Amino acid sequence: MPIDEGVNIDLQFLILEVKKQARASLAMLEKPSVTKLAKIKTREDYVDNLKNTLETKSYFNIHQRAEGDGQVNYFRALISIGANLERCSDFFESIARQMQHVSDPASFEPFELKKYYALIFKALDLVYPALSLNDLDQAQKICDYEIAIDDLYDASYTKIRSNLRQRRQVDDMLSLLTIVRYLERVGDNFLKIGEAVLNIHVGESMGINQFRYLRRGLESQGIDIRSSNVEFKPIMNTRSGGRVAKIVDRERGQVFYKEGETDKIDEEIRGLALWEKQFPGLTPGVLWHDSREAHSTILLQCLDGIDMLELLINSRSKLDKALDILTSHLVKQWDKTKKNKPVKVDYVLQMMKRKGDIQSVHAHLLALDDELDSLLAAAKKLEKQLRAPFGTLIHGDFNIDNIIFHLADEKMYFVDVHRSGYGDYAQDVSVFLVSNIRIPLFSKDIRQRLNESNRRMYACAAGYAAAHQDGQFDARLAMGLFRSLITSTRFMFDKSFSQSMYHRAILILQDVLAHKGKLDDYKLREDYFLYG
16 A cells, blocks of 8 residues: 655655764764764754654544545554654764764774664665555564664673773763664664554554564464455453454454463463363364463454443343343353362452552542441451352353353353353352443443343342352352452542442442351342442
8 A cells, every 4th residue: 555645755855864864973973073063953953844744744644534544554654653763863963962072983983883873774774665565574674673773782881881890981981872872762763663664554553572473373374464355453442451453354254363461361371271171162262372471472263243241232132132041051151160169259358459450540449447447357257257169160250241142143152261260150240240230321221231131140140059059149249249349440430430339339248247147148139239
């Protein structure tokens, strides 16, 4: 996809001027002069004007295009490239200024600063063809030059440090240290330029390492991200801190992409294996996985269907069928995976582990006073009396948007199973119930659907508990609601709604505490898990 002719010319002139600044700063390193410095200062204004012109035209083009127009990504990349080229030019001017303080430029010769510039010119030569030809390989080479420049910087730093320790040409070595630091930062800008070209294909900011592993994973599935048939669709509003997207190849189908902390991705793979062993096909299959030291990438089978949140909001006629499928599966799930070993509960501890996250959004919540401190202390004692008489396989993050339905085939799927394991089924039920009532919706019709969903879920779980002599189910569920209501406030900024959830949680806790010693007789009030 060619770039707009007007910005095409502006970009080429901007690159040309930055090259001139690079040559001028190198000339200053070799033989400083007031005249050379004056020219660099004058040219810097021209670079700024070119960058501003390129940026203005790019924004204009973005606003002229319809949503979904792939060329918007090109203009976003141009804005980033222009800004980073301008910063490179600033660094070249700063290098030239620094030479005013150097008494003996010849002392820099052993450091072979020309090697930095050889890499810089190679990188600059690649910027326009990488963008105009949509060449991912050249874009990755630009990124690689940042690594090469870093290596030169490390070698220079070691030599400079040695000279400083020996007190050799201290003032000039300090100036040189500043200069090579500027050159290292030029390399950082090249990394951002290369990534800007790569990100044209994904429509959002992605680091070079993330992109390399994404490309490698897609190639394992026969998908070429450079193809015009491939579309990268980011999934917004994820709370895991990772990157999630659907990648659609109009010829080969679609895959689901996740990138995040290695521990979380490894937990996801473990959870997927756990579900696949017990219920084949309930969770997406792993197509490709690469685990690294800090971050990992995974490609998953892309499941066809709609999540329960969308269904509840937009598909009233399909709700009964979806709830039939869900509740029927849950009974089978609990029966098949039931282990007759008591399970402890620790909802207060789970909540307190998230106290910092909660208070970063709502500083007033969980501010311990005598009353709350007393309640939490009593809750910890109460939990020591609570046991699930058996354990089952649970999802661990059983929010309604982690349940997907394909109603035409009467199928259901679970996603985001990184917290799955054996535990108390009341925990999954509590998370499900709260994931409905924490949605700040004010449509009476939608609220009725959410309430209906919660009534069906509670009836299913309470019926199962009664059939299996689980007398403390309601008490444990109440504690789960207490925990989930409070921890959910970290996902919303509506102070009034969050305060309402918090007060409901405290009310539930007080109600359970009033039944200590007779927890088998406790019955959860329906209004605790319904919209008012």
